[in-house]
Amino acid sequence: MIALEYSNFVCLALLTVPISWMVPRSFAFDAVALWSAIVVLLLSPPTLIWLGLIAVCMPLLMQDSPDRGRGFMTGLICFFLIGGFIAARSLPTFAWLGGAFFTLRALHVTLDWWMGTLSPPTMRGSLRYFFFLPVIPAGPVNRLPHFSTQLRRRRWDLPTFATGFERFLLGAVFFFVISGYGMDRVIWLAGGPLGALPPFLEIWTLSALSWIDLFFAFVGSTHIAIGITLMIGLALEENFNKPWRARNLLDFWTRWHMTLTRWVQDYVYQPIFGLTRKPVIGLLLAMLVIGLWHAFSLYYVLWAFWQSLGIILSRLIKGRGPSGRLAFAVGPLGVLAWLSAARPVLDAIGVSQ
C-alpha cells in the first residue's frame, strides 16, 4: 500500500486531468473511474470493495425494484450503508478512504430515488459518480444530477482550465504552506506563553488556533478538489462561502462546509421539521448527525448540543447586536469564540474525546 499522505493523493488525483482530456470523449470518465479505482485499491483495498459494491449494487437493486417495493428497498440500502459506515468506524482494519463522504453521496442517491426526484442511475453513471478521484477523500459532497449535467456540458475552455489551475495552486499553498507549515509552528510557538494562562483560557486559545488551522486545511483541500475538476472541465458544488464574514453562528453554518449542511438540511432537518413542526428538534438532530459524521464519540454528541445552543442564541439575539462596521468585526470574532469554546467547556466537564 502507498503511504496515506495527502501529497501522494494530490499527485495521483492530478493525473485525472490528462486522462480526461487524452482518452476519447465517450470513454473519458470511464477511464477516470478506472484510474480512481486503481488509486483507491493502492491506498485502501477495503474502500475499493465497499465503494465498488455500492456503485454496482445500487443501480441493480433500484432498476429491478418494483414501485411497491421501493420503500423496503430504500430501507434495506440505507441499513447497509449506515451499518457499513458504523462498522468501518468501529473496526480500524476496515478503515475507509473518504467513507464519510461517499456514504452521504450514496444516501443522497437512495433517498432521492425513493422520493421520486431521481431516476435510478445506470451502472456506468453510478461508477463514474462514485469513482471520481478528486472528491473521494475530502469532498465536496457533490450530487448526482449536478455531476451528470456537468458531464454532458463538458467542453474545453482555456479560462476555465486556468481558473482551475489557480484554485489548485491556492489550495496547495493553503494546505501545505499555511496549514501544514505555518499554523503548525504558530500553535507550537504559542504553546509556551499560553502555558502561563489558566487552563481554561489556554485550551480556548489553542482551540481557536486549531479552528484557523482547520480553515486553511479544509478550504485548501476543497480548492485542490475543485481546481482539479475545473481543469477537467467540470464545475462542482462550492463548499465554502467566505465563512470569515459570518455575522452569527447560524450565518456561519450556511457558509461552512455547505455541501454537508445542505445534505443535512435536505435529509434530516426538513423531514424532522415536517413531521414534528418543531424547528428545535430538527436543529438538534441535524447537528447531532453533523457531530457523529465527524466521529462517534461523546465529545461530538455534546459538541452538537453546543453548536445547537449557539444557533438558538444567535436566533434569539438576532437584530439586537451591534450593527454596521462593528458587527462586521465583532460577528466573526464572536463566531470563532463560540466555536472554539466547545473544547474548554467540554474539557471542564471531563469530556475530551
Added chain:
Amino acid sequence: MTPLERFYSGFLPDGLPTWLAMTLTYALAGLVLFYFAGISSDQIIYIDLQETQ
C-alpha cells in the same frame, strides 16, 4: 478571465503587463510549494483514516 487576471487588471497601473504579474505569481507559488510541501507532505486529511493513523 481568471480570478488572478481580474485582480491584477484592476490593481496594476497602466503599462505594466498583467501576464507578467500572473507568471511571477505562479512562479512564486511554485517555489513556495517546492520548499514547504516537502516539509509538510505528511499531512493527513482523510477523516475516516485519521483515527487509524
